[in-house]
Amino acid sequence: MKLEPFEMERMQSTWENRVAHNLSESGVHPMTVEELLGPEERAELMRERLVYVQSNGTEELRAAVAHLHPGARAENVTVANGTAEANFIAAWRLVEPGDEVVLVLPNYMQLWGLVRALGATVVPVRLREETGWGLDAGELGRAVGSRTRLIAVCNPNNPTGAILSDAERKEIVAAAGRHGAWILADEVYRGAERDGQETASLWGAYDRLLVTGGLSKAYGLPGLRVGWVVGPAGMAGELWARKDYITISPGALSDRLARAALRPDLRARILSRTRRILAENYPVLERWVQRRGDSFRLVPPRAGAIAYLGYAWPVNSTELVTRLREEQSVLIVPGDHFGMDGFLRIGFGNEPGELRAGLERIDAVLDRLPAPAA
Ligand SMILES: Cc1ncc(COP(=O)(O)O)c(C=O)c1O
Incomplete structure (x- = not known):
């Protein structure tokens, strides 16, 4: 590689x-940690036993992540060490040598390097500055074809801060559907909207869909290294199997703090x-x-x-x-x-x-x- x-x-x-x-x-x-937890919960944290937690994340954490994705349950979620690991296991599972991956650019360039290392070809689709970083449906349609394994999109987008419109999300789903491609939607910036309107997720729009996210951006908790993939239950199980070969489980303290951060009040x-x-x-x-x-x-x-x-x-x-x-x-x-x-x-x-x-x-x-x- x-x-x-x-x-x-x-x-x-x-x-x-x-x-x-x-x-x-x-x-x-x-x-x-002091800003995050009150004194009682901080004291509990001190007593946390530093075990290996379940390697796809505790049931409670996975249920909390599922709760953010209507219709999902704990078995649809694989917790990872950061959104970076979530993207990694998703691409590692899906992308084979010779595949094409349609990547909406500009983007966080992890998938650019990773899918090329996996032997696939990146087919870029560029957001247009002149349309406020909009997606060109024609360009997307031309880029997606029978060799497309995956369409990868970052929404809200890094680096432009743009958010896909309803129509643009539908175009992506339709293009993937025409060719049976998977969609990988990195939604780690969801919740960090300037107008407070939470970005509509691609979750629920399509069956061959993996949504990744985590606590690093909108939650201001990058040092926890907690991310996740939400997808069909069978696929979540396969992604869990990939984790056995790399970092095994999330850190016990991180899993605990993530559970706290996702409690509705907090x-x-x-x-x-x-x-x-x-x-x-x-x-x-x-x-x-x-x-x-x-x-x-x-x-x-x-x-x-x-x-x-x-x-x-x-x-x-x-x-x-x-x-x-x-x-x-x-x-x-x-x-x-x-x-x-x-x-x-x-x-x-x-x-x-x-x-x-x-x-x-x-x-x-x-x-x-x-x-x-x-
Ligand atoms: C779109 C996107 N995905 C993933 C990551 C990595 O996030 P994490 O710190 O949760 O691994 C970043 C970090 O900048 C990012 O911008």
Whole structure:
């Protein structure tokens, strides 16, 4: 298996804890255990025995995840170590050498690298900036064919923050249905909508469907490493079998904390914290973008703590990001990591003061760049 580097993850894991200002994250500022649990539950956590929990996640956690997907039950859910592992086991189970995988781009590039490593061909379908990062139904229809094993979509989308319309979701289901393809819908940003309207899931729209998600983004709990796949019960069982060969079970503490986070009262409190952060911080970012006039283009993100900015300066995105890191100790993500030079992804989920400080440092470099092309 020949594996290409997953550039964004490698850059983030190398630098995110070493720079002064990390604006590369796509979720909201992570919570502490103290913020999450009251004193009684914290004391219970201390008494948690560090066993191997059931390797597809405890029954209670799987039932809580199922509850978020109407009609699903615990046996439809496989808990994984992060959405990343959830995507991994799904692709590993479904994709064979010679298959085609239709990938809606831009996207979190895990599946791009992974399905190629599995010997499949990626057939890209690009969201269009000029239509507010809309999906082109014609392009999708042409991309999906008899060799398509899987259509993979990230909704809400990373990096654009776009959300599929009802019509777009239907197009995807119809295209998959015409050829018996599977759909893998990564919905990890669901619950992090700026307007508080939870994104409609693809769950329930089609039988050959796997929905992945987790607690890292909308819940601000990336360090728990809790994700999941929801799918047909038989398939969930097969994905569980894959876990036996890799990480076995979720961490006992993580499973427990995830059960707490998905309790309706706590879940509502966590998601309202997320909405508050998005509502307070987005205007800071937006004003900063507006001050730069025509040098930036921005389709306002609808979900996720990320803004995907097109820029007019004649400089490569990786070079620009490297300069920002080296000269100002601020980390953002270059469009190159999404196969799209000329873009930058800036995370705005941090503390507002921290966001402002990071943006000021970006200004210090932008002010010295050659003038944008007219
Ligand atoms: C779309 C998407 N899926 C999965 C992941 C990985 O998430 P997790 O931390 O839950 O493994 C990310 C992280 O950025 C992501 O953007």
